[in-house]
Amino acid sequence: MKLNRRKFIKRILIVAASIEAVFLLKDGVSKVDTSSSKELFNAGKADSFEKNKLYPFSTGQFFLKRFEDGGFLAMSVKCTHLGCVVNANSKTGGFNCPCHASQFNKFGEVLSAPATRPLDIFPISIEKGEVLVDTRKPVKRSSYNKSQLTYA
């Protein structure tokens, strides 16, 4: 294959554009983090949370659920369908999205479409009896299982 000047320049341009595209898509434009604080969100003493109850933390944008066996689960308030803030449904113990009527059960799993995956969760660690929630990075999941719970 013969490579003339025009072809060479064309190819160089294509390669440069591709590298730039990959660079842009691979966090190449990370900016100052304005959204979340660097620290873990301190929800309070683990003992103070009653079992089988749901605690909304609107500033941390999560629901803290303590199940009957004492396990904690922090679920994001963002609906996995299109990002609206879900409301707790006191009748079912689950969550409803006001935007497109997706419904979730108490584990955050989808009860009715259009949402396709359960509510994201935030990792919890318990230190000196205090519940610390890492709200910096939501964790995606495909279903609920017991390993997602944290115990005091």
Place this chain on the structure above:
Amino acid sequence: MANKESEQRIPSSLEKFILHLHPKKIDSRAIKFSRTFGLGGILALLFVLVSLTGLILRFSYIPTVEHAYDSIIGIRDNTVLGQFIRNLHHLSAKLMVLVSFLHLIRVYYSQSIFQKRAENWTYGLLLFFLVLASSFTGYLLPWDQLAYWAVTVISQIIEYIPLIGNSLAYLLRGSDTVDGNTLINFYTLHTGVIPLLFVVLMSVHFWLVRKAGGVALPKTEEKETVDVIPNLLWKEIMVASIVIGGLFIVSVFYEAPLLEQANPLKSPNPSKAPWYFLGAQELLLHLHPFFGAVIIPFSAALFFFGLPYFRYNNVNIGVWFNSPLGKKMSIQSSIISFIFTFFLIYLLDHFLHFDIWFSGIPSVISTGVIPFLLYTLPLAGYLLFWYKNHKANNTEIIMACTSILLSSYVCMLLISLLLRGEGMQLIF
């Protein structure tokens, strides 16, 4: 006699400039209003209007989360004619979306996208995309509840694209959620990148229109040509005056919307995308995201970009709807598709709960493949009927396909805009 006189006169430099945009003489059929409805010219005028009003607004607007909303309030309450300029900017932009859609329809149905005009169809589609992009990026800037949640909804739709969706949404937002980084991104795109691209693409678009010999016209034996000045120029000035006058009057009475300041902790109910994207949001209510956000948008885009290049055997350039049969099919298929889409959405909302009936099988099939086939199979049958019973050519069949797609989108958009209330439930 008068004609001869004006030919001898030396044209003014303004006239000379106009004759750079237009030819000196033009086919009299090309300047009939019902040939183009002046839509392309109106768009160029609207671009000038949004640019000027946008430039003025730029003096007062502050693109930060703390001050954006207050600076809009300042424009509204403490600036002489501030709200008027903002209304004018808002209305012109809205009209631009509408008129560019009509322009696209006019060019397509008058069969002006083939052969030497094929390339310009591509540039036209790119410009249409730019119109939507500029409108969408401008949507966020007031930083009110409407802006915040509309952009949140759209950026979440982007996340559904496989492999690159998350990175692409992150690139657009500059962050995991819509925040100050998104605001500065959108501001830069809206006031810098997109206007620049507009100027470049518009120049190419105009130049290619000239190169193709102007407005597409059907072949004819005898051509009558007239002078551009004053015949065309006069019409252009008339249309421009009416558009500018109309916009000014409406801007006095119509207030550009501004809700309370954006609150990331509270979604308004319902949260809707910008009006021109509502058809896409409606689609996502009924279809699995893999279909609603990936397969359908991408194949539709491919279809539209490919339109001039499919194999046709009886194209009549410049003839409305190509033939009497094409006209009949386009109109009928638009109406049928509109009614069919409407009923299908009604049924999907109230009676057909595939996600519950087939909860055992993957949701890609129960809420993806099944409703998709429910839409495509009857319409495919309808096209087959035209092909079998009326000997429709592929030119007419493809035109009917386009009509079906456009009409369905308009139907979904109108349902989402007008017939959905709290919780995005149908109001009937």
